[in-house]
Amino acid sequence: xxxxxxxxxxFSVAVTPFNLFLAFVGVFLGTVIGVLPGIGPMTGxxxxxxITFGLPPNSAIILxxxxxxxxxxxxxxxxxxxxxxxxxxxxxTCIDGFEMAKKGRAGPALAAAAIGSFIAGTFATIxxxxxxxxxxxxxxxxxxxxxxxxMFAGLTVVxxxxxxxxxxxxxxxxxxxxxxxxxxxxxxxxSRYTFGNLEMLxxxxxxxxxxxxxxxxxxxxxxxxxxxAVMERLSIKGGLWLTKEDWKRAIPAFIRxxxxxFFVGGLAGAGAAVASFVSYGIEKSTGKHxxxxxxxxxxxxxxxxxxxxxxAGGAMIHLLCLGIPGSGTTAIMLGALLMLGLQPGPLLFQxxxxxxxxxxxxxxxxxxxxxxxxxxxxxxxxKILDIPLYLLxxxxxxxxxxxxxxxxxxxxxxxxxxxxxxIGYILRRLDIPAAPIILxxxxxxxxxxxLRQSLIISDGSLGIFVTRPISLILLILxxxxxxxxxxxxxxxxxxxxxxQKTAA
Amino acid sequence: xxxxxxxxLTFTALAIAYxxxxxxxxxxxxxxxxxxxxxxxxxxxxxxxxxxLYVRIEFQRQPVKExxxxxxxxxxxxxxxxxVDYKTIGIMLALMLGYGLAFESLxxxxxxxxxxxxxxYVLDLKHWKRDLIIAIIASFGIYFLFRYALxxxxxIGVLKFLFR
Amino acid sequence: xxxxxxxxxxxLSLVLSACGGAPASSYPEQPIxxxxxxxxxxxxxxxxxxxxxSLETEKMVSQPLSVTNKPGGGGGVGLAYMAAQxxxxxxLVVYSPPLVINNINGTFEGKSYKDLTPLAKLxxxxxxxxxxxxxPYQTLxxxxxxxxxxxxxxxxxxxxxxxxxxxxxxAKIAKAAGIDPKQLEYIAFAGGGEATTxxxxxxxxxxxxxxxxxxxxLEAGTIRALAITxxxxxxxxxxxxxxxxxxxxxxxxxxxxxxxxxPADLSPEAKAYWEATLKKMVESPTWxxxxxxxxxxxxxxxxxxxxxxxxxETETYRALLTExxxxx
Numbered sequence: 001x002x003x004x005x006x007x008x009x010x011f012s013v014a015v016t017p018f019n020l021f022l023a024f025v026g027v028f029l030g031t032v033i034g035v036l037p038g039i040g041p042m043t044g045x046x047x048x049x050x051i052t053f054g055l056p057p058n059s060a061i062i063l064x065x066x067x068x069x070x071x072x073x074x075x076x077x078x079x080x081x082x083x084x085x086x087x088x089x090x091x092x093t094c095i096d097g098f099e100m101a102k103k104g105r106a107g108p109a110l111a112a113a114a115i116g117s118f119i120a121g122t123f124a125t126i127x128x129x130x131x132x133x134x135x136x137x138x139x140x141x142x143x144x145x146x147x148x149x150x151m152f153a154g155l156t157v158v159x160x161x162x163x164x165x166x167x168x169x170x171x172x173x174x175x176x177x178x179x180x181x182x183x184x185x186x187x188x189x190x191s192r193y194t195f196g197n198l199e200m201l202x203x204x205x206x207x208x209x210x211x212x213x214x215x216x217x218x219x220x221x222x223x224x225x226x227x228x229a230v231m232e233r234l235s236i237k238g239g240l241w242l243t244k245e246d247w248k249r250a251i252p253a254f255i256r257x258x259x260x261x262f263f264v265g266g267l268a269g270a271g272a273a274v275a276s277f278v279s280y281g282i283e284k285s286t287g288k289h290x291x292x293x294x295x296x297x298x299x300x301x302x303x304x305x306x307x308x309x310x311x312a313g314g315a316m317i318h319l320l321c322l323g324i325p326g327s328g329t330t331a332i333m334l335g336a337l338l339m340l341g342l343q344p345g346p347l348l349f350q351x352x353x354x355x356x357x358x359x360x361x362x363x364x365x366x367x368x369x370x371x372x373x374x375x376x377x378x379x380x381x382x383k384i385l386d387i388p389l390y391l392l393x394x395x396x397x398x399x400x401x402x403x404x405x406x407x408x409x410x411x412x413x414x415x416x417x418x419x420x421x422x423i424g425y426i427l428r429r430l431d432i433p434a435a436p437i438i439l440x441x442x443x444x445x446x447x448x449x450x451l452r453q454s455l456i457i458s459d460g461s462l463g464i465f466v467t468r469p470i471s472l473i474l475l476i477l478x479x480x481x482x483x484x485x486x487x488x489x490x491x492x493x494x495x496x497x498x499x500q501k502t503a504a
Numbered sequence: 505x506x507x508x509x510x511x512x513l514t515f516t517a518l519a520i521a522y523x524x525x526x527x528x529x530x531x532x533x534x535x536x537x538x539x540x541x542x543x544x545x546x547x548x549x550x551x552x553x554x555x556x557l558y559v560r561i562e563f564q565r566q567p568v569k570e571x572x573x574x575x576x577x578x579x580x581x582x583x584x585x586x587x588v589d590y591k592t593i594g595i596m597l598a599l600m601l602g603y604g605l606a607f608e609s610l611x612x613x614x615x616x617x618x619x620x621x622x623x624x625y626v627l628d629l630k631h632w633k634r635d636l637i638i639a640i641i642a643s644f645g646i647y648f649l650f651r652y653a654l655x656x657x658x659x660i661g662v663l664k665f666l667f668r
Numbered sequence: 669x670x671x672x673x674x675x676x677x678x679x680l681s682l683v684l685s686a687c688g689g690a691p692a693s694s695y696p697e698q699p700i701x702x703x704x705x706x707x708x709x710x711x712x713x714x715x716x717x718x719x720x721x722s723l724e725t726e727k728m729v730s731q732p733l734s735v736t737n738k739p740g741g742g743g744g745v746g747l748a749y750m751a752a753q754x755x756x757x758x759x760l761v762v763y764s765p766p767l768v769i770n771n772i773n774g775t776f777e778g779k780s781y782k783d784l785t786p787l788a789k790l791x792x793x794x795x796x797x798x799x800x801x802x803x804p805y806q807t808l809x810x811x812x813x814x815x816x817x818x819x820x821x822x823x824x825x826x827x828x829x830x831x832x833x834x835x836x837x838x839a840k841i842a843k844a845a846g847i848d849p850k851q852l853e854y855i856a857f858a859g860g861g862e863a864t865t866x867x868x869x870x871x872x873x874x875x876x877x878x879x880x881x882x883x884x885x886l887e888a889g890t891i892r893a894l895a896i897t898x899x900x901x902x903x904x905x906x907x908x909x910x911x912x913x914x915x916x917x918x919x920x921x922x923x924x925x926x927x928x929x930x931p932a933d934l935s936p937e938a939k940a941y942w943e944a945t946l947k948k949m950v951e952s953p954t955w956x957x958x959x960x961x962x963x964x965x966x967x968x969x970x971x972x973x974x975x976x977x978x979x980x981e982t983e984t985y986r987a988l989l990t991e992x993x994x995x996x
Contacts, residue, residue: 046708046717046737047654053721143871144855167557171515174551178522181547184742185540186856188532189773189829189994192540193525198748201741201775216600223596224588226627269865322868323884324861325709331859332709339718341961345884390627391635394620397600398642401616405607406656409738410745414604422597430511448543449858455537456855457823457871533993534830534850657701657734 003130006357013358014365019062022055023362026063027370030070031377035078036403040087041071041329043406049336057340058355062362064333065316069121069363072272072312073370076113076305080106081384082396084215086403088206089272089308091438092280094214095161096293096300106382107240109301112250114374115242116306120258121367124313127262128320129360133349135266135314136321142268144453145464149474150268151447154439156481157281161435163294168432176440179204180448187452199412208413209441211400212420213427213434219393220425226389240378246298249289253299256282257306265311269318269326272308273442279307285481286495316363319344320356512562515555523548595626611661616643695757695937696731703761705746707739711878714962715762715790715926722955728945742770747779753931757938760787764926765833768981772989773831774996781978784929785939788946789974791959792967793878793924795837795897796910800867801890803874808895808916811874812845819851825863825872827881829856831994836985837897837922838876839992844918849992867891878924879907880963897922902965925967925981927974943971 013019033044044067052060075086080097093113100109127135142150155173162169182193183203194200242250257279264275283303284293293300318326323345325331337344342352349356387395404417424434458464465471526544599622606615620639624632650656660666704716716735723729738746743766753759761784771780797808805811815822826834835856839849855872857863860881867875868890875882875891879902885891886906893910896902899921901912913920928946930939949955950968959966969977989995 042708046713046735047656049717050655050721050724053725140865140869143866143869165561167554167561171551171554171558174519174547174554177547178544178551181544184775184829185532186829186858188534188536188540189831190530190532190540191775192529192544193522196777198741198744198777201744202739220593220597223592226589226592318861322865323888324864325859326861328707328709331861335709335714338962339714339721339958343884343887346888346890347884388628388631390624391638393596393627394623395642397603397623398616398620401603401607402612402646402658405612405658408740408745409736410740411604411608414607415601418597418600418604421600426511430508432511449856451543452536452538453855453857453866456853459820460537532830534854655734657699657736 006353007129007361009354010357010359010361013058013354014062014361019059019358019362020365022059022063023066023366024369026066027070027073027366027373028066030067030072031074031370031373032070033067034071034074034086036086036399040075040407041068042332044071045329045332045336049339052336052340057337057342058358060340061333061337061342061355061359062366064336065359065363066366066369068312068316068329068333069117069309069366069370072121072309073114073117073374075308076117076301077110077381078215078399080109080113080301081381082215082392083218084396084400085207085210087272088210088442089276089311090305091210091214091273091435092276092304093301095280095435096295096297098218099294099296100298100301101385103296105296106385107378108242108246108298110378110381111240111242111375112246112298112302113305114371114378115250116254116257116302117309117374118367118371119254120261120306120308120310121313121370122364123258124262124266124310124316125360125363125367127266128313128317128363132317132321133346135317139267139269139318139322141470143468144450144457145468145471146268146474147270148447148450148454149465149471149478150264150270151274151443151450153474153478153481154270154274154278154281154443155447156478157277157284158436158439159481160281160284160293161433161439163431163433165431168430169436172427172432172434172436173440176437177444179209179437180441180444186449187456197412199408199410203445204416204441205404205407205413206438206441207407208404208417209420210438211404212417213424213437215396215400216417216421217424217428217434219396220421221428222389222393224425240382242298250298250302253283253302254306256286257303258310260303261307261310262314264307264314265326266314266317269314269324270311270446271327271442272311272315274446275307275311276304277439277442279303281481313363320348320359322346323348508562509559512555512558516552516559519548519551519555523552592626596623599623599626606661608659609661611663612658613643613647614661614663616646695935695941696729698758699732699734700729701759702733702735703746703749703759704735704737705739705743705749705761705763706737708737711764711880711926712743712762713737718955718958718962719760719762719790719928719949722949722952722958723945725954726949726952728948728952742766742775744770744776744779747776747783750929750931751779751783754783755933756931757935759931760942761929762926763929764924765981765985768978768985769832769836769989772982772986772996773994780982781929781975783932785932785934785971786974786978787928787930787939787942787971788950789925789927789967789969789977790946790950791926791964793880793926793964794902795834795876795922795924796879796882797838797841797874797876797894797896798867798882798886798891799874799894800870801892803892805874805894808841808911808913811894812842812847815842815847815852816845819847820853822874823853823855823872824874824876825855825857825866826876827857827860827863830854831989831992832856833878833924834876836988836992840922840988841895841897841913841918841920843988843991844913844920864891883963923967925977939971 045064075090076093078084078086079090079093080101083094083098085091085094097109158173184191184201260279260282261275264270264278283299284290289297315326315330318324319330325334401414404413454464526541526548529541603619617639624635647658650658702716704713706712720733720735738749750761767781770776799805835854842849866872895913896910897913
């Protein structure tokens, strides 16, 4: 009954006209921010700090959480419509989302992304409410060895991103890994492959590579032959809404994405980008239509979009229950909360119950608002595809530049992005997939650091990875998926775990 | 086919360069279990092996067979897009590079306006009046939106005198 | 194309008449940009935004202030950007000890605080040595004894690479205690969150970090503080029982200062303006309230003193980093 009282308390805080208004402003601004490539939730919240300053803490965090969730929803929009990922966590959505759009099914793709985000966001909020502290406590079991094992297992997803040639996919993976080694090495302070360039010391910005490889290479592919251009064929076929068949395929994917995303983001504390890739791997290995993935399967949107929102919700658990930011965005929220005079941490639930429960209540409200806001927007977004192709191309260039510039305020990033656009176009002609490069870039650095941290802890013994149970389990999963490139066995394993619950 | 062969050799060269670069990584001041060069060396070797495999695959394949195979798999639809308008791509790439270089020096609004109008000039000039208004909104409009609504100062460059 | 040109001219003149033509008045005449030479969320960014918020709330500056993040190269990208603003008066930047450290270890390629105009030291934080609540080590001496017995058995965590603040601060203590600082087993984490997780998960023995980073866990009692590097005990309820390193018998203090800088060759007029404004700011209620919330300690010192202080810091760090092998 305690929880019930707390929920009532929470809603009494959240359902004031002013706070409802702020929640709406937050999710609305968040959606806009998410739609613009580059201007992700991190920048959005940083921009808000001076504005939230005059507000009471309850209202300020409601506004910020709204932005956070809104940006997670909005991030998928440009991925689906124009192959331009808004944030790192929506890169995977490009693969099948944009393919769906090419087939005239942008409407169902956008709707599936919104519904998946809603289901996962609500699930994560419920978990925060009933199991928050317990989950946070369990998350402490993930030290460097477990992290290494998780990243290694995540990297095996690459086999599911391969097109016709495994060699080419693996080659792309090593290129992504190579890119991730650029910059100052965290464990030693030595710079690698920076060629004396100051800006390279922090490594290549993820969005520079992702937008270059996906959005700009798409632009170049269209310019290559404007008469035959791919985007010209985007016009909507069929309805904007999911068909019966879509629902049948999407619902199990929503559930798998939510659970796996929550595991990766909530329990392991890894980011939303990793969660979305893992979810894609699971879809590729378990779904009934797995051969369709990569060619516009709805599971490829529904799963990862649910996963990245579940992971975002998981990161909130770390922030609120441990005071430990699990992602870049929650790190900024932590800073903002401190400026508001609140110290997130294990004591927050006891010391500031109205604050915590007010936030939880506003997260439910925000999720509903986002669903209500986003579903009608689907009709508006798909109209973007009616813009004449040459204007659409110019707008994609403009927003890619604007977005990438606002991340680091760097001209060098813009030039690098154009470079990656050219590389992306060449790779496309060569039939080499770009997604493994991104996956390896996300995982490579984390994996290397975790490996080396683990070896310092164990004084150089590799035994640390097999004597710790969570790490061992993850490595066994990885081994299964490596030994069977078509994921047959692992697929059966996951079907046993997830499939039966969802056999509707 | 020819492109694939060139690419496979390019990747091999890239792998060798990356691997060689790994040997030039400095020794860290404090000794560690795994130094900063271990991971790059491993990646370099993997990259080299894979690119050599790529070379082998491409140089063993029969050219004619490959094209048939491709056509069979991809279908006629995508074969059409083998045509490449190098002139347009080249001009637009130069435009993008120029846009990037001018982003700070000319400033966001002016650089964007010029990029947009140049793009329209290259791609389709039929509706230039409508597009001119769009270009103004996309450049100056977005600048003001960022400056006053989001409080982000995009670079203003040479137009600095306009906005004191 | 003539019509296009005409249109542009009309538009530009409209914009001109709307925004231009401000009357000439004394400094400041233009909006002010505060550079945070790192990503949003970190200490530099928080300081830059706190300055922005304080000056705006107190209405101390007639022109709008904005914060721009110029991350990269441990602050080096921001420093290069400031070098390009040399001789202008409208860009400020915030820095802390990495400004000195990264000059000595070569990251900044020769650039240093001398390429900036120090305006004021604003705040300071101290380093704290914390262990997990159930750790067998009760005092700093316990810990140091264990390290003397077997330096490899004790692993400690901190944020960012070896040779940075968290590492160097403890190396300073170790050296005073007669332990070879090169023998320390330091594990670098990308952020305070990861480092704290590693400590709470029992993967490392202790954590060397800024006090601000550890408040949440200290309040909750999940971690225990062994020592702080302040010259004397702090007065807050949370920290008043934590001994200083000096009390443990080692004459070591370590300060994480943070200050504001202008570009090199700042005009005397602008310099005088910012010295006066920053002095007024640190006395304002908004600023004081913010310090309390953020667990920062006021350490205001004006331009001249700050410049001398930076010279001393450079000497201290050079000696330490040379011993560790990080000096260039």
